[in-house]
Amino acid sequence: MNGQTKNNKALVLRLAAIVVGMFGFGFALVPLYDVFCDITGINGKTRNTAASYDFVTVDESRLVTVEFITRTNSGMPWEFEAQTKRVKVHPGEMAQVDFYVRNPSSRDIIGQAIPSVSPGTAALYLNKTECFCFNQQPLLAGQEALMPMKFYVDPQLPEDIHFFTLSYTLYDVTATSSEVAMNNK
Amino acid sequence: MSTVADDLHHDDHHDHKPSGIKRWLYTTNHKDIGTLYLWFAFIMFLIGGAMAMVIRAELFQPGLQIVDPNFFNQMTTVHGLIMVFGAVMPAFTGLANWMVPLMIGAPDMALPRMNNWSFWILPFAFLILLSSLFLEGGGPNFGWTFYAPLSTTYSNDSTALFVFSVHIMGASSIMGAINVIVTIFNMRAPGMTWMKMPLFVWTWLITAFLLIAVMPVLAGAVTMVLTDKFFGTSFFDAAGGGDPVMFQHIFWFFGHPEVYIMILPAFGIISQIVPTFSRKPLFGYSSMVYATTSIALLSFIVWAHHMFTTGMPLFAEMFFMFATMLISVPTGVKVFNWVATMWRGAISFEVPMLFALAFIVLFTLGGFSGLMLAITPVDFQYHDTYFVVAHFHYVLVTGAVFSIMAAVYYWLPKWTGKMYDETLAKWHFWCSLISVNVLFFPMHFVGLAGMPRRIPDYSLQFADFNQWISIGGFAFGLSQFIFLALLLKACRKEGEPVSDKVWDGAEGLEWEIPSPAPYHTFETPPVVK
Numbered sequence: 170m171n172g173q174t175k176n177n178k179a180l181v182l183r184l185a186a187i188v189v190g191m192f193g194f195g196f197a198l199v200p201l202y203d204v205f206c207d208i209t210g211i212n213g214k215t216r217n218t219a220a221s222y223d224f225v226t227v228d229e230s231r232l233v234t235v236e237f238i239t240r241t242n243s244g245m246p247w248e249f250e251a252q253t254k255r256v257k258v259h260p261g262e263m264a265q266v267d268f269y270v271r272n273p274s275s276r277d278i279i280g281q282a283i284p285s286v287s288p289g290t291a292a293l294y295l296n297k298t299e300c301f302c303f304n305q306q307p308l309l310a311g312q313e314a315l316m317p318m319k320f321y322v323d324p325q326l327p328e329d330i331h332f333f334t335l336s337y338t339l340y341d342v343t344a345t346s347s348e349v350a351m352n353n354k
Numbered sequence: 355m356s357t358v359a360d361d362l363h364h365d366d367h368h369d370h371k372p373s374g375i376k377r378w379l380y381t382t383n384h385k386d387i388g389t390l391y392l393w394f395a396f397i398m399f400l401i402g403g404a405m406a407m408v409i410r411a412e413l414f415q416p417g418l419q420i421v422d423p424n425f426f427n428q429m430t431t432v433h434g435l436i437m438v439f440g441a442v443m444p445a446f447t448g449l450a451n452w453m454v455p456l457m458i459g460a461p462d463m464a465l466p467r468m469n470n471w472s473f474w475i476l477p478f479a480f481l482i483l484l485s486s487l488f489l490e491g492g493g494p495n496f497g498w499t500f501y502a503p504l505s506t507t508y509s510n511d512s513t514a515l516f517v518f519s520v521h522i523m524g525a526s527s528i529m530g531a532i533n534v535i536v537t538i539f540n541m542r543a544p545g546m547t548w549m550k551m552p553l554f555v556w557t558w559l560i561t562a563f564l565l566i567a568v569m570p571v572l573a574g575a576v577t578m579v580l581t582d583k584f585f586g587t588s589f590f591d592a593a594g595g596g597d598p599v600m601f602q603h604i605f606w607f608f609g610h611p612e613v614y615i616m617i618l619p620a621f622g623i624i625s626q627i628v629p630t631f632s633r634k635p636l637f638g639y640s641s642m643v644y645a646t647t648s649i650a651l652l653s654f655i656v657w658a659h660h661m662f663t664t665g666m667p668l669f670a671e672m673f674f675m676f677a678t679m680l681i682s683v684p685t686g687v688k689v690f691n692w693v694a695t696m697w698r699g700a701i702s703f704e705v706p707m708l709f710a711l712a713f714i715v716l717f718t719l720g721g722f723s724g725l726m727l728a729i730t731p732v733d734f735q736y737h738d739t740y741f742v743v744a745h746f747h748y749v750l751v752t753g754a755v756f757s758i759m760a761a762v763y764y765w766l767p768k769w770t771g772k773m774y775d776e777t778l779a780k781w782h783f784w785c786s787l788i789s790v791n792v793l794f795f796p797m798h799f800v801g802l803a804g805m806p807r808r809i810p811d812y813s814l815q816f817a818d819f820n821q822w823i824s825i826g827g828f829a830f831g832l833s834q835f836i837f838l839a840l841l842l843k844a845c846r847k848e849g850e851p852v853s854d855k856v857w858d859g860a861e862g863l864e865w866e867i868p869s870p871a872p873y874h875t876f877e878t879p880p881v882v883k
Binding site: 194 | 528532535536540541566573578586592593595599604608666
């Protein structure tokens, strides 16, 4: 009977290790998902760090149309609009689009814009050298601003993509962000 | 401490057990715990069923008449949670507790004290979940799949209670699964080799592995919901860099294997019953084992077929479509094996066999509607309609629940030593069979016509079918009281005494012990030739 108990204990320990491992795996899915989407670009997320614009050759043989869509999340009172609705650019060519924001409410609000590209594969080839979405954007009550975004389309962009849409959703992150951002203003 | 010692001491004596409530609270006997699980599951089945009655009463007519939409949402949510985690899974665990040791010739489960724990934490989990319905603001209302941001941004504070109750249910299932695996690995009687194990034991072994693989992932998912909601993390919040679609990936990575957790033991039960009443050995035993294993493995790579409309790239949709269709191959192997077992058998139609036959036909029907849902382009039409509701109720009610009823009728005489009331049993079967089809079959039609699920109101053109569905629902609900009456009679030990073998075509170790099964069995292991 003792041998039996020993065997049981060994097996229980191994099974418990699987349980703990799978609990960890559940959380590991979070970074794995991000890495997978970064590599494949299938969820349309663009990089949230600035790209550099060095040694880029402009491919004048074709034009790509980039369209801009803006929306605010529910509960976010800002007016938010792209000054240019669509641009035609050669891959490798630098372009700038300004986004207009106004805080019509009577309280100071910190906003965060989240970009999304459709079709998702184009996200890999959209290089932003400057973007308001890299940081949280504070806006005092009643204030308005123009927020710049500079980008170029990677010349490696697959030939079959002639058109893609960049959409920004603006979130109110005042409650969760620190007050530092507001003071820095 | 002294009670524990006393209890251990008592257990050493044959058929000597504490009386009254203490017997059930302190019990480490696999048969007692099995009985507890089965009664608990049946009570939960009735409570979850009562919620379904509320849903069907509201949907009897278009417009809002009985409950407000928020309460309706709580009913659909808690109905799902109770039926999945409170009824089907504990019922299978109860059957495993009763039958696995008897079928492999073991004196008890390997870890009897943990067995007691894994049962007795369950009532608390459901007490927490059900009590949340009575709090201000109500209980969970985001669907049993608790998609973010419904469960994070838009839910009320009772979400914390939901999360803790799911944690407890998960802990209970994991402990139960570990117990089953250790019992099957270490306590088989001499000569009971792997490929001699009854199929119910095989399917439960594989189910137990699925449980320990995915229940921790569910625990992780609810924990992320908890921290997103209350502690400022952003796993699923896009504003903070998270992704709500990722919730669906994590949830269904658990959720799809969970589907097979609720059906593999049913395959095992049917594979025990069909040979008995066909008086022939099971056709294709080893192919059954391999089919079960491959279904279990495939279940890990098909989860995104629940998410075809989330905007996945084409290659992912194709992959998940074909992987899903692949599952119908091993499932088809099983269905054909059952049919081949019956082929030229001397079939008799006792109630367990009736339920098993209904299972084979109606589960296959649910499988076919599943195949339709697997086709990505048409799924865009069917997604989130009553067609999906029809599909999963065919596989879970006429599938899993019918198999549990078949199992109860099959083994009840062995448990009580008396034959159940056959008239009541036949009434129960025929009333259930007819009403369940009146209940779920028209759901296919309203679903194909575009009636969305989880909505307390619907367009006028669906009114006639919904009345039929509701009438079928009420009739199916009432039919279960026949089952309750039969079970109460059986517990009072009424009925004709049965032989040890009970059914003349029955094979296996559980039929070699006396009827009713004594409190302790196989203290000296049998030898399997």
